[in-house]
Amino acid sequence: KAGVTQTPRYLIKTRGQQVTLSCSPISGHRSVSWYQQTPGQGLQFLFEYFSETQRNKGNFPGRFSGRQFSNSRSEMNVSTLELGDSALYLCASSLEDSINQPQHFGDGTRLSIL
Amino acid sequence: AQKITQTQPGMFVQEKEAVTLDCTYDTSDPSYGLFWYKQPSSGEMIFLIYQGSYDQQNATEGRYSLNFQKARKSANLVISASQLGDSAMYFCAMRPVYGQNFVFGPGTRLSVLP
Numbered sequence: 001k002a003g004v005t006q007t008p009r010y011l012i013k014t015r016g017q018q019v020t021l022s023c024s025p026i027s028g029h030r031s032v033s034w035y036q037q038t039p040g041q042g043l044q045f046l047f048e049y050f051s052e053t054q055r056n057k058g059n060f061p062g063r064f065s066g067r068q069f070s071n072s073r074s075e076m077n078v079s080t081l082e083l084g085d086s087a088l089y090l091c092a093s094s095l096e097d098s099i100n101q102p103q104h105f106g107d108g109t110r111l112s113i114l
Numbered sequence: 115a116q117k118i119t120q121t122q123p124g125m126f127v128q129e130k131e132a133v134t135l136d137c138t139y140d141t142s143d144p145s146y147g148l149f150w151y152k153q154p155s156s157g158e159m160i161f162l163i164y165q166g167s168y169d170q171q172n173a174t175e176g177r178y179s180l181n182f183q184k185a186r187k188s189a190n191l192v193i194s195a196s197q198l199g200d201s202a203m204y205f206c207a208m209r210p211v212y213g214q215n216f217v218f219g220p221g222t223r224l225s226v227l228p
Contacts, residue, residue: 104161
């Protein structure tokens with residue numbers, strides 16, 4: 001069974017550009033969450049999608065947006081990139097909306113802003 | 115609001131010895147799930163072990179076990195017979211009730227010494 005797939009693995013952009021990151025969850029998983037991880041900041045929750053609806057949202061500016069498609073694949077978009085957006089972006093999926101279901105993570109996309 | 119606290123930013127342990135990583139949590143929900151993840155320097159997040167709030171026994175998975183004390187709201191991870199490959203960041207996480215996103219702690223960096 002394939003795991004969570006994130007593309008691309010590495011990305012270099014310049015300030016002011018926009019970027020789209022993609023996440024394909026494990027087959028059958030309907031919940032997809034996105035996290036930003038910077039050195040010393042731990043995992044910062046961005047948003048969660050469940051059955052194509054954004055269910056939860058973290059404390060990030062409106063430049064960060066996302067969506068989920070009918071096949072549960074998800075994309076995250078960041079517009080007007082800033083230097084501080086340089087981070088590892090992790091996507092995680094889970095099977096059911098149950099407290100005993102772990103999140104399974106992709107390998108992440110490392111975004112560098114020049 | 116739910117919160118996870120990991121009071122040990124860094125820990126050192128000698129190879130083949132056991133180590134305990136602390137995790138305390140705060141929630142008013144009667145049902146919740148607790149999870150531990152390992153993040154090696156390569157960046158991927160690896161699910162290690164799960165404990166349900168109503169589980170009577172402490173969870174175990176190979177060399178990993180959970181010391182769950184519900185009244186104290188603590189879920190400490192115990193790694194027995196540490197190996198060099200255990201050197202990584204370890205995150206404690208909680209999944210609250212239906213519809214709420216996972217909450218992660220700040221992590222503990224474990225270094226295993228030869």
